[in-house]
Amino acid sequence: MIEIKNITKIYNTGGSDLYALNNVSFKIEDGEFVAIMGPSGSGKSTLMHILGALDTPTSGKYFLDDKDVSTLTDDQLADIRKSKIGFVFQAFNLLPRATVLRNVMLPLIYEEVNRDERERRAKEALKAAGLDQQHFLHLSNQLSGGQIQRVAIARALVNNPSLILADEPTGNLDTQTGEIVLDTFQKLNAKEGKTIILITHEKDVAEHADRIIVIRDGKILSDEKNNKKRII
Amino acid sequence: MKIADVLEETYSALSANKVRSGLTILGIVIGISSVIAMLSIGFGAQSSIESSIQSIGSNLIMVMPGAQRGPGVTVSAGRGSAKTLTMEDADAIKELDLVKAVAPEVSGRYQIAAKGQNTNTQVIGTVSAYSSVKNIEVESGNFLSDQNIASASKVAVIGPTVRDDVFGTDADAIGQTIRIDKTDFKVIGMTKAKGGSGFNNTDNMVYVPITTAQRLLTGNKYVTTINVEAQDANSMTSVQESITSLLLTRHNISDATNADFSTLNQADIIATASSITGILTALLGSVAGISLIVGGIGIMNMMLTTVTERTKEIGLRKAIGAKAKDISIQFLIEAIALTVIGGLVGIVLGWAIAFGITYFGVMQTKVSWYSILLSFGVSAIIGIVFGYYPARRAAKLNPIQALRFE
Numbered sequence: 123m124i125e126i127k128n129i130t131k132i133y134n135t136g137g138s139d140l141y142a143l144n145n146v147s148f149k150i151e152d153g154e155f156v157a158i159m160g161p162s163g164s165g166k167s168t169l170m171h172i173l174g175a176l177d178t179p180t181s182g183k184y185f186l187d188d189k190d191v192s193t194l195t196d197d198q199l200a201d202i203r204k205s206k207i208g209f210v211f212q213a214f215n216l217l218p219r220a221t222v223l224r225n226v227m228l229p230l231i232y233e234e235v236n237r238d239e240r241e242r243r244a245k246e247a248l249k250a251a252g253l254d255q256q257h258f259l260h261l262s263n264q265l266s267g268g269q270i271q272r273v274a275i276a277r278a279l280v281n282n283p284s285l286i287l288a289d290e291p292t293g294n295l296d297t298q299t300g301e302i303v304l305d306t307f308q309k310l311n312a313k314e315g316k317t318i319i320l321i322t323h324e325k326d327v328a329e330h331a332d333r334i335i336v337i338r339d340g341k342i343l344s345d346e347k348n349n350k351k352r353i354i
Numbered sequence: 355m356k357i358a359d360v361l362e363e364t365y366s367a368l369s370a371n372k373v374r375s376g377l378t379i380l381g382i383v384i385g386i387s388s389v390i391a392m393l394s395i396g397f398g399a400q401s402s403i404e405s406s407i408q409s410i411g412s413n414l415i416m417v418m419p420g421a422q423r424g425p426g427v428t429v430s431a432g433r434g435s436a437k438t439l440t441m442e443d444a445d446a447i448k449e450l451d452l453v454k455a456v457a458p459e460v461s462g463r464y465q466i467a468a469k470g471q472n473t474n475t476q477v478i479g480t481v482s483a484y485s486s487v488k489n490i491e492v493e494s495g496n497f498l499s500d501q502n503i504a505s506a507s508k509v510a511v512i513g514p515t516v517r518d519d520v521f522g523t524d525a526d527a528i529g530q531t532i533r534i535d536k537t538d539f540k541v542i543g544m545t546k547a548k549g550g551s552g553f554n555n556t557d558n559m560v561y562v563p564i565t566t567a568q569r570l571l572t573g574n575k576y577v578t579t580i581n582v583e584a585q586d587a588n589s590m591t592s593v594q595e596s597i598t599s600l601l602l603t604r605h606n607i608s609d610a611t612n613a614d615f616s617t618l619n620q621a622d623i624i625a626t627a628s629s630i631t632g633i634l635t636a637l638l639g640s641v642a643g644i645s646l647i648v649g650g651i652g653i654m655n656m657m658l659t660t661v662t663e664r665t666k667e668i669g670l671r672k673a674i675g676a677k678a679k680d681i682s683i684q685f686l687i688e689a690i691a692l693t694v695i696g697g698l699v700g701i702v703l704g705w706a707i708a709f710g711i712t713y714f715g716v717m718q719t720k721v722s723w724y725s726i727l728l729s730f731g732v733s734a735i736i737g738i739v740f741g742y743y744p745a746r747r748a749a750k751l752n753p754i755q756a757l758r759f760e
Contacts, residue, residue: 176673176754197677204675211757215670219370229674231359277674 124150124173124285124317129182129192131168131340142168143179144340150319152284155311157320157331157348165340167289170321174209174287175202187284204232208278212290214270216262216277222248223258226276233281243280250314251276252306268299275306279316286310286318292327304330308353326352355680364687367660378656379696382733385646386700387707389729390721392642394708396635398719403627407620409548410556411488413454413587414620415594417447417580417601437576438614441564443601444580450596452589457484458577460567466520466560468532473519477534477560479567487583490556495528495543498563502542506565510539514547515558534560537570587621594619639725646729649696650736657689657744668748669756682749689741690734697733701726 131143142165150156160166171177172184175191176199184192191202203209208229216225226244235243248258251272262270271291278286288307292300308330310316320331328334329352336343368375419438444458459480466473484490485497493514502509510532517527527541539562548556568575584593594617601615602608661668668681708719 171754174673197679200672200675200677203673209673211670213666213757215666215673215757217667217670220366224366228671231363232355232671232675232677232680234356234359281675 123152123185123187125183125185126173127183127185129169129172129179129184131165131172131177132180141340143172146182146337146340146342148335148342148345150317152317153311153315155307155318155320155330155332157322157328157334158337159322159325159328159334160337160343161323164338166321166323166337168340169337170287170289170319173285173319174207175199204229205281206284208281208283208286210271210274210278210286210288210291212293214262214274214294216270216273218263219261221259221261222253222265222273225262225273226280229277229281243282244276247276247279248273250279250310252309266299267295268302271295271299271303272306275303275310279310284317286316287321288318289321290323291320292322292324300327355676355683360684360687363684364691367664367684367688368691371660374656375692378652378692379699381649381652382646382693382696382736383649383700383703385642385649386697386729386733387704388642388645389639389732390701390704390725391707391711391719392638393635393725393728394704394719394721395711395717396631396638397722397725398708398712398717399634400628400631401720402718403631404624407624407627409489411581411583411620413584413590414487415582415584415590415597416618416620417443417582417597418616418618419576419578419614420616437574438605439577439580439601440575441577443604444577446600446604447580447582447597450593450600452585452593452596453582454585455483455487455583457481457487457581457583458564458579459484459581460564460572460576460578462571462578464535464560464571466516466532466534468520468530471520471522473516475516475519475558475560477562477567477571479562479564479571481564484561484581487581488556490561491546493544493546494526495541497543497545498561503563503565506563506569508537508539508566508570509542509563510534511543511545511561512541513545513555513557513559515555516560517544532560534562535571590619590621643732646732646736650693650740653689653692653737654740654744656692657685657741658747660688661685661744661748664748665751665756665759668751669753669759672751672753673757678749681751682745685745685748686738686741689745690737693733693737693741697730700733701730704729 127147129143129146130141133140133142146169158166158169172179179192182192183190186202186206194202223241223244226247227240230240230243245258253269253272253276257265257269262273265273292303295303304327307318307320311318320328322328329348329350332348332351334348335345417439441458444456447453448456457480459478461476461478463474464477466475481503482498482500490497497511512527517525520532521527521530527544530541531538532541545556582593582597584590597617602610602613605614607613671681705721708721711717712719
């Protein structure tokens, strides 16, 4: 379960304070599929960084599975990311000269999981992300965009996180491939019960989620259930 | 992060860019191998000079006329000009304790002629003990005998170079006649080739009985040098002291600083030569050491480039849970791996170069364990020192900014 209370993030730019987030609060239950939507500069990236334990807020509280994450040190944040959060990035960020399997196993080397277990879990995650077994030993630069993003999703799944954070996961993909990736998220949410937060600036993309939080100028504009959920 | 995983990550990172890793390693290989090769040349020169000094005789003390002027200078101090030492001095030294053999000599350069050929070389008048004191071996015929000395025979033993010069290469000189300064001498023996020995080339010498030399060549009763062989290395100093006090008494000199002779201990010559070759070795080693440092800077340069290039990867690793420590260890191990691989290849190559130099007869070399340990240790330290800064830079990257880096 995720709960943020009165989160404020202030960047000091050349003497004047910039409120990237201004007193933001919400709660996300386990198993929810939420889209956070907003134009660029709205504060959604800052929110993602805080939710992803990459950054800490200037003030306010962030509870992830009832643990206060808002005041941790860098190393403690790294531990949270390692065990509780899976990231899917717009730019995929796979290691270019490594195989699909090695890319997916990467988070587990920091958890000191042994080799056999690593491989087993990576294969499981790749299946859950919907990648064909024939690609497991390919290098990531031999795959198509959609396949690459599935590898990235598998990498986010492999440590069995409480929360999957997808930051514009379809931003670098064409519409058709993007639909396939979003379908993957929907299936993970429906079948595996994963909590997913999708950050996007596109309404079409956001409408794949069950709930849409719209953010603008560092404040929540609306937080509603999505009645027009798009299912592929 | 487990150590096996760190090593695997290191392997895949280094093999991802083989050319660059290879060139960086090459810098270390050149540094390490030149340190080993240069030091081996230095140590080789040292041991060959030492053995060449040993080859002029073992446990040797030389007594020469002229004032003591400190080691090094005494070799030529008043040589041949001051006339203070006599055969009687040599005979008295022979009676001292711990003295094994005594060989006085008179020497000078003379014109040697035979069959129209001639050469100018060192002629040494001496006694039969000279061959054992100075390690002279005879190739054919005989060395001077006590009989030759007693009867002041006109016989000569020549070195191989003299034979080549006056009789021609490979000619049989035994029984032939040579003319030294208007007197004919019969050749009774030829010494074995020893090669140049630094101070004087024993291959280019003519040995005649000391009695004959005094009578016909120098025309006086003085000797130029008294070569004394001590019983063993430990007795050298005490023999040297007793020679000094004996000769001071015999020459009626009360103040040792006014001595009209000097003694030169072989150990002193070796010490002087060693200090010279030591400087040579240090010089060669430090030149090579500079290339090792340049190699280290090459590593730092490559690692800094790598850190910049892999900023996104570092960001990703941090996002998925790598701590600053994990990142810095990974980059540090990469740098150390480069130097250790370079170090191992460099040691093999340096050894091969040293072997080649000896094998092709350029000069003697000696690879010491000390230089191997030194260079390997230095290369590992260089890896740590020059890898530390890039590794820290990588570890300190902010994951958010690193992920955004283009």
